[in-house]
Amino acid sequence: MSADFWAGYVSGAVGIIIGNPLDLVKTRLQAGSSSVQDVRGTSTAVVAPRSFRGQFENAGTLVKGATAPILGYGALNALLFMTYNRTLTLLGDSPATPNSFAKVFLAGATGGFASFVVSAPTELIKCRAQVSTEINATSWSIAKQIWAKDGIRGLYYGGGITSIRDAVGYGFYFWSYEWSKQAWSSPDDTDRETAFKVLMCGGFAGIITWVSIFPMDVIKTRVQTQVLQPEPVRRSEQQTLLHAEGRRMQLSTIQIARHAYQTDGAGVFFRGLGICSVRAFIVNAVQWAVYEWMMRLL
Template structure:
């Protein structure tokens, strides 16, 4: 397997294609735990004397399976699956373009601060593409447990109804929250490149292996999501709330969460997030490296 960081100048077109394929691998691998994560993040605060809707990851998984079957874990997957190609394609293409800005010739190897800068810029750009699919996904994942009638029937129906309700503003609800959630992307790429550099030094051939790609990719996902969890909670709350609930966006969500549930609520759903982070992110980088090998 070749390496994501090559001595040649990064090719944004190749990274665009490889990133899209890696993103598809991510969604298929991680969506069940993403559904559990969103449901834990958005469940209402239990009334005094009542049990919470879900006691934890296992309880949420059991209830989801009992009520909706195996398909319940993949509810809302079509939105990220359809949107994942441009999202990850943009992420890796912008990352490659950012790297090219620092590469004065074909043989220069970037420093970690330069990798961080390119990765952070990629995170902001990909977040702008992510918002509509994230909004649709969250609504589809949470509507079956809200207790009311189902308002949306699939990805396209949700997109049309959101547009009719509030135009593009409704579809892009949670943009600032999404940018904040994806802002640690610089750490994501730095962690991956650093671990692959260590693996390359230990390798007799100077090439990276499939095992090192999986370990480096999974670890980078753990690092990223550890930093991103609080912003992801705020984003999920904002995107799943009825129109007009939070007048000042993520600031209103934060104030309400602190007043009613306290700081620990910012880490609700952290267990399924971290359980999902390793295999899902490992799948991204494995898919990217595999696609790069094929394109080479």
């Protein structure tokens, strides 16, 4: 395997280990008050606690849902960085010192879209594990339950909105990192100054990325964690979101977005952005530092 593959894999796994507790809070705030399925197929009511501390039922909650992203996000990051570097090279630019920010954005978006193959099932399993209050729910048990019920198609539920989110988000991710790095770097920087600036630029890129896609991420989380109640919900004569016969149906992405807006207003699409920004800065600062260090090492 190439150096950028392994550098991406390790940096992605490290980022997940560091950021999982804050990611859990972000996911639960995005999901809101809803019901999710436990591993036995029954529904479990979830109401987002009001306090930060209240999000953690016990010490095990700190790593809840981490298994899928540690394994999957490492592979995702490896695929992302490898695709980004190859695409930028094909566009006639250098990944080490790119000259065109437009090409950087395009290469990042291409890498983000390619990573959907890994990110869609990883995000689905992670979100359901984090939102579920079932004590015995693990990433593995949730994956088995989804596979048994819907097969591979079930693992890619919500894949459409996930692929769009990834393409847009990673376009801004690489663009903001390269822009800030080139604007701030100097040939006279010492190794310590260079390392500090990589951390700051990585953290800045993480925040810019999440701000650009956060409403889509909220919708994605709600799509992937939805288990609808049998009661009918009507917002207008033209819109019936649930059947009254007691059957469960899954809403489309547009219906989820419309229902969230009508229920909680525009603010719902930015719920959890604060905690997500803190997490994004920490995780991506460390992730870029590990990536740059491993690239030099390899």
